[in-house]
Amino acid sequence: MTGLTSEAAAQRINAIAGQTVVLRPTTAAHVPAFLEILGHPEIARWWGGYDLERVRRELLGPHCYAIELAREVVGLIIYREELDPDHRHAAIDLALHPDHQSQGLGCDAMRAMARFLFRHREHHRVVIDPAAHNERAIRSCERAGFRRVGVLRSYERSSDGQWHDGLLMDLLPDDLS
Template sequence: MTPTTPTTDTPYPIAGQTVVLRPTTAGHVPVFLEILGHPDIALWWGGYDLERVRRELLGPHGYAVELAGEVVGLIIYREENDPDHRHAAMDLAVHPAHHGQGLGCDAMRAMAEYLFRAKGHHRVVIDPAAQNERAIRSCGRAGFQPVGVMRSYERSTDGTWHDGLLMELLREDL
């Protein structure tokens, strides 16, 4: 894979092997609230209300994960543009009714490919909770490698802190 020149920030659909990532719209808000409110997801993504979903998940860095036209998850990315530390990070949530089908892995690989080719990044990171074994396995299947545990990294909805596992994918790994 050769480096490419980053393109415009105009979002467009991104095709994976089985999923399509579509830029988020206000119409996605109810299904995102349903996904993030599911107990199996809220454990890791707690604290999302209507305003937080609108503020953090809509816009040019947010995508709905679709399977055959149905929204089954969401994926967002952030960019660090300091030239000496340039990279992208992503977060993903797939509704538990669709776990175990490889959809999260497919979505992560499609987003990583977009971040490498269209946005010109050479490195993408993801940081699942260190106790979220399902997410860690999915990230590993997508090609992400563990870097290390970040202690007391993220606050839970109950106010306690839990560890995160930093994982990375380099352009040449995909």
């Protein structure tokens, strides 16, 4: 562990390398690719409501990374932190362009981000909460080592205004082995 728990620790990391993908801190140059990814119908059903202003406001910052494959932006991954020492953990979420799904890239990105969160941000647990009916995302999370914890009933409002369940999943450092 580095002992760095401030934003300075996150900013020291220029890129996070996975086995295949590289996670790069977001910049304004990523906005067009993010708009394309989040606007794709297969992604918008899970990540609805992202326009230019929301992308700029929520996806450009120290906790947001572009997922790159051979320098091409193929997705995005973000993390949030609970910093209370008695409950300290991180949560992640990601979106991967449909042209790059089912290739192990999402799993690689999740594992790379989890390693970063464990080693550099000193978290002991990482959680993710895909829609309970998003089987593709759930399978990818399980391949990355996440385990099912339980169903969060009426957890998230979808783009059609209906509430749907989420599946809480978590990952501990030993789960990455």
